[in-house]
Amino acid sequence: MKITALDIWRAIEEIRGKAPLIHNITNYVVMNTTANALLAIGASPVMAHAAEEVEDMVAIAGALVINIGTLSDHWVESMFRAAGEAKKRNIPIILDPVGAGATRYRTETARKLIKTASPSIIRGNASEIMALGPEKGARTKGVDSTALSHAAIDAARDLNKTHGSVICISGETDYIIDIDSNIIEIRNGHPMMPRVTGLGCTASALCGAFAAVNSNYALAAVQAMAVMGIAGEIAAETAAGPGSLQTAFLDTLYCLTESDIEKRLRCFILNN
Amino acid sequence: MKITALDIWRAIEEIRGKAPLIHNITNYVVMNTTANALLAIGASPVMAHAAEEVEDMVAIAGALVINIGTLSDHWVESMFRAAGEAKKRNIPIILDPVGAGATRYRTETARKLIKTASPSIIRGNASEIMALGPEKGARTKGVDSTALSHAAIDAARDLNKTHGSVICISGETDYIIDIDSNIIEIRNGHPMMPRVTGLGCTASALCGAFAAVNSNYALAAVQAMAVMGIAGEIAAETAAGPGSLQTAFLDTLYCLTESDIEKRLRCFILNN
């Protein structure tokens, strides 16, 4: 795998040119900002969760993004329906297991979705990915962030081997673990970003946009996470706080240039 | 019909003075920005969708805005209940058939709502309005935007004759088709507006605010669309992208003056 600013830029141009429909079954908190981020990068978002229509909707989509941030039973049912249809049609599925590990309902729903849908990409923070790793694994608490990363990477490798999913662990450094257990590190982003709700969810949605134009899903995930981090950095330069960071982030996604990516991309490949 | 900046301004002053309650049964994506737009123009938004209360709520409202952007069965049931009560009480109903044509569930729900509720105003983009036209009509795909407009206007005229609704087709140029099949064109707005999610939904909500103070619903729709377009233009002058466009749009709605409207209004009446 080779990651270049030029390839990222070409992927953005392809998104802007094709405006792929991204079907989101996501949480209430982030629907507005997720839709706005997809529009800003050039994709066409749609939110639809009714059992009556999710199969029809996903059939015309370029990617399906499932996010369990405010799950409930009818929504979960629709997630499975949409995922089944997407799988049948070979449409990439991105899973954001928000809050896995916090309640049994979330952990189990995420596990079942992974088992049934074999998502193309799973994106979560370290504790969410660890919660989805081997069940026998001890839960990690109060460890330093290096240990946390290692434990999460182990869980990611396991998920990856078992289900074939590309795993993206987001945090100060983002890690993408591909199908051959290579690790790609992205060191873009800004410390104020976690103070804006739903930027993680936005990252998952952008993974959908990039996966819609690139069937190398590891590369798509890397491109999406790099764009997130770079746009966040640029936005933070003018932001007075998390309110204006969200606004500037959307402006930046819309205005992003190849030169912005060229100058800022901090991406490292660690071979297996 | 005569459209003047002074009349639009008087309608805004009436909204600001009376603060009519606008009852929205709308989609999750736009609830926040719709409520903010209604507050910024001077109306009082309420969102309520429970079967247990929609009839009580619409009974104290100046208009009912129904938007099927994230529909599901319980919500649809409440839309019918609220619409029935609104019709009984002669409260104007605005329908936004988001995504009609994309899935059968949306198209059929929108058709049934139109048949049952005879909305005062239906506002959608060209493809949504066409999806609601005569069922025998061939679906238009890949045609240029002039042909699209013509096909949508034909569908609008049909809806208008059959159900008595004022139809508003929004796009680069907005078309309002009134009860006598007159066409009013509004050429305000800015190309960045479609990159902000839910500005179409906001337009429908503003139609509700203007219809609450003006029983000439064609005029109310024209006024709402002109205000949308003008506020969008002004906001775009300072916006660095779609994030700041949304923020500036709300600021502009709040600060709009008669002189802003006077200077910018581009409205043309084409008689039948």
Place this chain on the structure above:
Amino acid sequence: MKITALDIWRAIEEIRGKAPLIHNITNYVVMNTTANALLAIGASPVMAHAAEEVEDMVAIAGALVINIGTLSDHWVESMFRAAGEAKKRNIPIILDPVGAGATRYRTETARKLIKTASPSIIRGNASEIMALGPEKGARTKGVDSTALSHAAIDAARDLNKTHGSVICISGETDYIIDIDSNIIEIRNGHPMMPRVTGLGCTASALCGAFAAVNSNYALAAVQAMAVMGIAGEIAAETAAGPGSLQTAFLDTLYCLTESDIEKRLRCFILNN
């Protein structure tokens, strides 16, 4: 009770240090802005409403915030479940009875929640609090705002005696009525704030954040309302309208200093 800028500042520092998890079962309109406000002040928001998980979630939370702004039957069921668990575990419960008085469903749901859950803090506007007062009480309409305040304070005293809840009546002046029927007045804030949707809901969520670090709930409510008003004042100084006010409000919460509070706090205690 003594209210000082230093105590408010220490509470903010404690929130920032501990990042208490605030479990919100709230309305669709404000989920995003509420989560952002909690993040900006330093707390950790979570939104979760499924019957399957609310008890697990509240068990790890520092406070539970229940807001009936877009209620429906399944959500109400979860509110009761979560409240029951919170009560059992002595976790503070904040209730925001949005729209009580507007429909019977809202008034009755709010009354039942109060009876069952004995919330630590109830925060609403004057008409909502009055709607929850003694049922025999005549409804107050068209009275001047002084009479409105008096009637609301009477209702608050009654709620306070019957259920032991701290009552916060927000408006141009905020009133907090404590367990001994003392009244604390806060005269911070800005007239543009009611033109931003959900700042009242944000106030309730911040009551949760302060209650999570301070078991004197009257003091927690006073601190939260003072911070709301002060942040609103500062934000309004640079805001061009309600759009930029919301953005600047979040920025201000994030950047707030002890000196901001010291300079602006306008808080008065009227003993019983």
